[in-house]
Amino acid sequence: MLERLQRALGLKTNPAIFFTSAALVFVFVVCSVVFTDAVDAAFGAASDAIKTNLGWFYILGVTSFLVFLLWIALSRFGHVRLGGKDARPEYGNVTWFGMLFAAGIGTILMFWGVAEPINHFANPPLSGVDEQVASLSESAGSAEAFAEGLREIPVQAGDAVPLSEDAANQAIGFTLYHFGFHTWAIFTLPALAFAYFAYRRGLPFRVSSIFHPILGERINGPIGKVIDVTAVIGTLFGVAVSIGLGTLQINSGLNGLFGIEIGKPTQIAIIAIVTTIATISVVLGLDKGIKWLSNINIWMAVGLLVFILLAGSTVFLLRGVIESAGTYLSALIPLSFWNDTLPAEGWGWQGNWTVFYWAWTITWAPFVGIFVARISKGRSIREFVLGVLGAPVAFSVVWFSVFGLSAINIEWHDPGSLVGPVVQEGDTASALFSFLENFPATEFVMAMSVLIVVIFFTTSSDSASLVVDMLTSGNALNPPTRQRVFWAVLEGVVAATLIAATGQEALQALEEVITVLGLPFFLVAFLTMYCLVRALREDVADEELLPRRTRRMLAKRREKAPAPD
Template structure:
């Protein structure tokens, strides 16, 4: 029946995966609208249980992924080329790097570049005072009073006092921990596996292909299809969280520029416009759509970064980039194993920040992983790991150093100007625009920031549509455009419907869902490491494990005639 429906609609996909994924997505949306409170309660309970009982596993696991990637890049397997010995990269390094940000990390940088450092600056994670620093409510203090009260809170010896220099250092360390090597390890691991199995074994770009060393041809059976359906649903809802965050930020920017009211009507309109743009990009294809928008946007983002650097305290920020790099490296190992064990509550600060980040990020892993693998053919495993781990992390260090330290400096000079709206009032989406008000050409900068977020938002939806379609299309690399259009529209409908149904509460409920959906993906990641090593041991020849020059010399020696052979 599904085959007939597929032919009638002119599709070229795996009917079981396509229709089941689409059906379950819309059923979940409908149930969420009809029974919002019940769904929210169920997922909140499950999310809290995961944070309380398995948060330590998330922390250890992501650190394990990072250690594994460093090992495999440094090992002899690092010489293995994705696509065969003669394959070469399809895109230049600059274009490749820009397209990495098309996968959605650009939206995260724009949203959290100011918001996270300021949050941790006011609420130092290791100080144990977070319960003392609430949001602005009825009868709350004014912004200056709030800033004064923060600086006067008593903390344990050796802990950071809010708004202090130590709090600033701690804020930058935690922010880069969240958006540095660990985040990109979550993306790089599945991306490497997808690239290997697609270009080495000729398997489709599906999550089930990773399990080929264990399941063999059974990846095409019910087990493989179940894995792929879960990956599709997780990807859609993972992207929906980012669409929600991006929509809130765009709405906040338009409110500051044109007075457009912040609310569900405006946010749905924003989603509709951006979805139309994303759909056009989908129709244009990877090289004309995502590639073109990515190149434009990365240069716009760099332009904004340079403006903040030059218009702000330039020498202070240049010194800060170097110092923040050291802060990150000094925090990297301790935070990689920190589990928030000592607070009296069950999962403390870390459950609401790090564990949620890792759970949310890992639901993106199939989406970002397949997209990165799709654009990375021809690179060696070592080049791949260094590029996908190193380049975005280096850019993140620079980005958060300049935006984060600028924000902290502004708060020191003008107490309450950023902590007030972002922490007191809890308006995280407005953090970037509150920050830009302290620079010349404010309206131009705000308009530019809104445009950057819109394009990042568009490329995220576009690339997600491409990947979801690949997950559902089996062996077809470039299926009919109408399928990618369907998924682009679906992503917009999911986000818009949830916002229309319950507004902010829908996004908060969705965060709980993401935390729960992240668990199976986390378990898949552990198996990915095993499957990848097993496949490498089965497939790779001794010649491929040698450095290129040694391999060439060895092949040359093998071609030379021996003394017993006739000349």
């Protein structure tokens, strides 16, 4: 029956995966609208249970992924080329790097570039002052009084006082931990697996293909379909959270520029408009749509970065970028294993920040992974891993250092100007625009920032619709455009539902849903590491594991060797 329906609609997909995924998402949307309170309560309870009992598993998992990737890149498998030993990259390094940002990391940079450092500056993660900060935010009258009160919060010996130099170092260290190697390890692991099984074994771009060493041809049976449906649903919600965050930020920017009201009707309208733009980009295709938009947007983002660097305290920021890199590297190993263990009852800080980030990122990982694999054919495993980990992380270090230290510097010289709206009022989405009010040409720069977020939003939705379509069909070659349009529209519907049909604050609702959906993806990721190593050992000949120069030398020796009698 599903196959007949597929033919009637002119689709080219796996009908069981496509229609089951669409139906389950539709059921969620209806239940969220009709049973709002029950859905809120269910996800809230499940999210709290995961943060309390399995937060350590999320922390251990992401650190394990990073260690595994570094090992496989530097091992003898690093010479293996994705697509065969003679394959070469389809895209140059600059274009490849720009398209990595099309996968959605740009939205993260814009939303959290100011918001996270300022939050940690006011509430140092290792000091355990959450309750005091929350109480002060309610009792302090003005933003200036709030900032003054933060500096007077008593802390234990050796802990950072809010808004102090130690707090600034913690703010930068934790921010880079959240958006550095660990985040990109979550993206890189499935990307490498997708690329390997698609280009070396000729399997479809589906999550079930990663399990081929274990399941064999059963990846095309019921077990494989369950895996793929789960991946599609998780990916849709992961992308929807990103779209939701971008929507909140766009709404905040439009409010600052034109006084447009902040609220759910406006946010739904924003999602509708940007989804329409993304749909047009979908119709244009990968090379004309995503590639063109991502190249434009990365240069706009770099332009904004340079403006902040030159218009702010330039020397302070140049020194700070170098120092921030050192702060991050020195804190990398301790934070990779930190679990918010002491005091015994825990402070709960990590569940609301790190655990949420890892859960959100890993639900997004199949989307980013397939997209990165799609644009990375021909690269060696070593080049792939070090490139996907290295280039975006280097840019993130510069970005968060410049924006984070600029925000901290502004707060130092004008107490309350940023911690007031961002921390005391809890308006995280307005952080960037409150920050930009301290720079010249404010309205122009704010307008450009809104445009950057819109384009990042568009390329995320555009890329996601292509990838979700590949997850349901496994076909990377010219699927019907109507399929990608369907997924682009559905992503917008899910994002609008998460924001509008929940009884809680939008950001809190997004966090709780994604924390729950992230759990099965961690289990899949651990199996991915095993399957990838097993496949490499089964498929790759010893000679291919040698460096290319050595292989060429051996080939020349064979050519010169006398023919056997």
